Amino acid sequence: MTPFVGELVGTMLLIIFGGGVVAGVVLKESKAAAGGWIVITFGWGLGVAMGIYAVGQFSGAHLNPAVTLALASIGEFPWRDVPGYVLAQMLGAIVGASVVWLHYAPHWQATSDSDAKRAVFCTDPAIDRPLANLISEIIGTFVLVLGILAIGANRFTDGLNPLIVGLLVLAIGLSLGGTTGYAINPARDLGPRIAHALLPIPGKGSNQWRYAWIPVVGPLIGGLAGAQFYSHVFIGGDTLLPGLAIGGLALWLAWTVIGARRQAAALERDGCD
Template identity: 65%
Template structure:
């Protein structure tokens, strides 16, 4: 199997099981309806673990453009392969979302709220403040990529690594995911959002394209900085890119802070 197909299948598994658990929680007449955030975060953590088990030996199981770009930024992955990996991840995410649609076919008409249908496919913020939401996605993906590199540097029994990665995603979801739904993966959000737009979902409403840039830009910035941070502080490899991306992230954080502060004073 090629690395392209490995990334496609891995991301398909991630989205099928990850978005699938959201469908089970929010769709009417589902046996797991209203089982809550713990179930969703656990489902996503296990989805990542299974995807990594499935294709880790084939493509390295990036299954996330932020991971691919972060590894490329520190020289741990060839830049020439980045477009191929990201294309595979996006295609796999679209296919995974279509599988979720098929799995819950009888439930779409039973669910009347369009937003409930959208959240199965794409993330939406708990409080819509785009710059603050951007910061949340940056922080979550920073922890993800930093954690992945730290896990890879430890001497775990080889077969346990994917499970530990799943626990990392579970931890991010439980601790940080309540703000935005923790996309922490541009393909996981954009691919299913595209699927939502095209699929014949009864009463589906808007795909919320005005927000779609946040779970793309935030994870890419956070993922690249997480990789550069690990390289700088853990490996002692100093680069100009660390400071440039770090300053950019700081500017975004300050913008979010002052926007919220100015609202309080009005």
């Protein structure tokens, strides 16, 4: 198996498991209907692990353009191979989403909620705030890439690493996924979103293209940041970078608190008037 085919097949498996668990939970007349967030996050985590187990020996199982770009940015992956990997990941995601559509064929007509149907394929925010949503995707993917690199630096029993990465994805879903559905992977969101647009799904509604840039741009930024943080701080021993990051976060929090207090004061004045 070539690395291109490996990335395609691995990403396809990831989406079959991940999109499949969402379909089972949200589509009507499914035996897994209303299984809830815990079921979804476990499905995605195990799906990641299975994808890595399947193709890790052939391609390294990136299964995520944000991971591929992040590794290339720190010299862990050749830049010349990035376009081919990203193309394979996108194609695999489209194929995987199409398999989920086929598997749940009778349930699309039985489900009237177009938002639920779209959720099988791609993410959307719990509260629609573009900047906050972008930050959520950046943070989630930062943790993902930092975690993958940290896991790779440890010694585990042979064959255990993919399961640990799957548990990392589970933890991200449980802890950080409630805001945007934790795409943390441009191919995972954009590929199935394209499939949603192309497939003949009864009553499927909008593709929400206006939101589609966030689960692409956010993970790319977060992945690059996570890789650079790991390279400079964990490997290079740089203390300036985390200091600047903490200082920037403190300034942002102070600005947010001051802004909130001013807004509350303005509302109180308006109420008095």
